[in-house]
Amino acid sequence: MVTITNESKKNPRINFLIENEVKDRWIKFVEDNEDLSTLSKLIRIAVENYIEQQLNKEESYKISKFAHRIKEELSSIKGYSKMLMDEFKDEWSFENLKKLSHIYQNSLTIENIINLIQNPESIEKQKYDVLIIDDNPGAIDLITDILKNKGLSYKTAHSGSSALELLKISKPKLILLDILLPGSDGYEICMKIKTKKSLKDIPVYYITAVPEEEVAEKFKETGAEGYILKPFEVENFNSIIQSVKNK
Numbered sequence: 001m002v003t004i005t006n007e008s009k010k011n012p013r014i015n016f017l018i019e020n021e022v023k024d025r026w027i028k029f030v031e032d033n034e035d036l037s038t039l040s041k042l043i044r045i046a047v048e049n050y051i052e053q054q055l056n057k058e059e060s061y062k063i064s065k066f067a068h069r070i071k072e073e074l075s076s077i078k079g080y081s082k083m084l085m086d087e088f089k090d091e092w093s094f095e096n097l098k099k100l101s102h103i104y105q106n107s108l109t110i111e112n113i114i115n116l117i118q119n120p121e122s123i124e125k126q127k128y129d130v131l132i133i134d135d136n137p138g139a140i141d142l143i144t145d146i147l148k149n150k151g152l153s154y155k156t157a158h159s160g161s162s163a164l165e166l167l168k169i170s171k172p173k174l175i176l177l178d179i180l181l182p183g184s185d186g187y188e189i190c191m192k193i194k195t196k197k198s199l200k201d202i203p204v205y206y207i208t209a210v211p212e213e214e215v216a217e218k219f220k221e222t223g224a225e226g227y228i229l230k231p232f233e234v235e236n237f238n239s240i241i242q243s244v245k246n247k
Contacts, residue, residue, distance in 0.1 A: 067114045074114075078107040101137050102158045102182075109162045113169065127170060128153040129244050133163040133189065134178040134207060139230065143176060143207070146234055150241050158182070160189035167199055173244045177224070179208040179215070187222050194223035205240055207232070 018026075026043075030036045036045075081104040085097060092100075129152040134140050140156055147154045155172070157163035159182050163175075175193065179186035186206060193199045206219055206227035215227045228236045 071111065071114055074107055074111055078104060078111065081107065098135065098137055102135065105156060105158045106162055109157065109166060113165060128155050128172055130154040130174045130176060131163060131166065131172040132156045132176045132207075133158075133160065133181065133186070134176070135159065135181055136178065139178070139207065143237075146237055147241070150237075150245075152241065152244060160184040160186070160192075163189065164192065167193070167196075171199070172202060173247050174240060175202055175204045176207045176228075177204055179206055179210050187218055190222040190224050203240070203243070 026039055030039050030042050036042050081100050085100050085104065089097060130147055132140055132143055132154055134143070134156070135158045144154060144156070155166060155170070157166055161183055163177075177186045177190060181189070184192075186208070190204050190206075193202065193204060200223075203225040204223070206215055206224055207230065208215060208227060209230040212229055215229070219225075219227050226240070
């Protein structure tokens with residue numbers, strides 16, 4: 001039992017009434033741990049840790065409630081964008097379908113981030129082999145088919161910014177990076193990846209239609225491991241896919 005005596009508003013006195021068995025366990029724990037000099041220090045640390053845990057629970061609840069509300073709205077964005085792509089894929093222009101696909105892919109990225117906020121212990125489950133950063137649906141479809149046939153897992157990002165968000169929560173074995181992207185181009189994204197200690201060892205290969213003269217000069221300058229020119233053949237990927245499998 002704990003009693004608090006309000007002898008002074010500024011300095012209340014706290015008394016503990018505990019069984020001898022409990023007291024003996026506490027004393028032994030203090031004796032066995034050099035960083036605890038007194039029993040009172042053990043109690044102070046225990047109380048502070050308990051208060052911190054309770055505050056974290058309250059904060060976690062607020063975050064979870066906020067994330068749940070976002071996911072409800074996000075479900076509509078994701079669902080309607082996918083429905084429109086499927087329903088009008090033979091009627092809309094390629095550019096319109098590409099924009100809609102961009103919305104859909106970004107909604108998946110946001111949903112993934114929210115899930116990890118709610119369940120940080122699931123980060124280990126987010127491991128995959130290849131991150132594809134490209135805004136061309138045709139190129140993505142072909143590359144993903146190649147990877148699936150080789151038994152590799154993958155994630156896709158349609159912009160450099162969404163790719164960098166993904167890389168904050170999961171680390172692939174290989175990055176395939178287009179150069180011409182909305183917002184920051186592939187060169188800039190590659191340099192950002194290579195300047196981060198946690199990411200710099202991930203091999204980056206450009207997948208691009210940019211003239212080879214330019215790419216051949218830029219890929220070493222930006223820290224990339226190599227490049228594959230569009231239009232590409234399946235065989236172009238054999239060596240880098242094998243390197244992923246060997247990891």
